[in-house]
Amino acid sequence: MNQPPPEPISPPAAPVRGRELRADARRNRERVVAAAQQLFATEGLGVSLDEVARRAGVGPGTVHRHFPTKEALYLAVSIDQIAQLVAEASTLTATDDPAALFTLLSRMIANGIENILVKSALSAIGFDLRTAAPELAHTLTAHVETLLARARTADLARDDVTPREIMALIAGALHAAAYAGEPSPSHLGAIILDGLRPQVR
C-alpha cells in the first residue's frame, strides 16, 4: 500500500539509423492505409492488396507484411478514420462555436457514408468500434458530450438526449443510408440530426 510508484519504463534509445527505419516503416504503413481507404471508397472492396500497394507507391511485400489479410486492412482503415474524427472533434472542442456538435455529427455521418463498404464488411464479421478501439470510442463520445452541453446552453440541442444515444443515432443514420442505397444519402443524416434540435410543438 505504501510502496513507491513503479519507475516509468522508458524504451531504450534507438540508434539514429534504426529510428529512421522505423519512421520509414510507419510512413509506409500510413500511405498504405490512406491508399486503401481511397480505393475501397471509390472502387469497392474487390480491390486487391497488390493494387493498394501500387496506389501507395510501395512494394506488395510491404502491404502483405503490415496486413496479412484484407480484414486487417479494413480494420486499420476504419480505426484510422475514427482517429481522424477524434482529431477533428478535438479541434471543434477547442473553438467556442455553439453549433460545433452538429458540425462534428455531420462529419461523422459523411465519413461513415464514404466508408460504408468497409464498415459493413467489419460489422458482418462482428467488429464493433466500442470493443475494437475502446479508447478512441471513449474519447469521441467525450467530445460529443462536451459539444452537446455547449449546444444545449445555446438552446441548439434538445434536453433529453444522452451522448450515448447520439452515438447510437449516428450508427442508425449510417444503417439508414446503407438501407436506402441512394446517391445522396446524407439527407437521411440531416433528418436524424434535425431530431436532435429543440422540438417546438
Add this chain to the structure above:
Amino acid sequence: MNQPPPEPISPPAAPVRGRELRADARRNRERVVAAAQQLFATEGLGVSLDEVARRAGVGPGTVHRHFPTKEALYLAVSIDQIAQLVAEASTLTATDDPAALFTLLSRMIANGIENILVKSALSAIGFDLRTAAPELAHTLTAHVETLLARARTADLARDDVTPREIMALIAGALHAAAYAGEPSPSHLGAIILDGLRPQVR
C-alpha cells in the same frame, strides 16, 4: 391476339372433411407462428422448436413439418409481423387522423424493437423484407405515402422527405436501438420521428 381470355382455373371443390383438415392445419400454423414470436421476443432465439410446439399446444411433428429449420420460423414470424403492420396501416389509412403517420411509424418501430432478435438473425443471413416479401413491403410503403401526404396537408410533416426515405429511417431507428441495447430504446425512435416534423429554425 384475338383469342378469348383463358378460363379462370378454379381449384376442385374439396370434400367438407378435407376443407376442415386444411383449415385446421392453417390454424395450427398460425398458433405456432404466434407462439414462436412470443418466445423469441421474451426468451431469445435459443428456444427450441419443441418448446415452441409446447407453447402452441401442438405436437413437435407439426412444428417440424411446417418449419424444417429455425430460419424458416424466423422468416414466418417476421413476415407475419409485417402482415399485421399492413393491417394496422390499412385501419389507420381508413381514418382521417392527420397524425396517423406518426402512429403507424411508432408502431413499426415498437414492433421492430420487440422482434429485434429475429430481425437481426434474418439480416445476418441476408434477409431483406423488400425482396423476401415484396408485396407486403410495397403495400406498407404505399400506406406510408398516403399518410405522409395527409400529415403534410396538416403541416405535421416536413416537405422534403420521401416515403422511401422514411422506410430507410425506420430501418435506421431499429439499428440504433440494437446498437444502444438499452432498456427503453423507443426514445431513439421518438427522436428520429421528431426529425420528420416541420423544422422551425
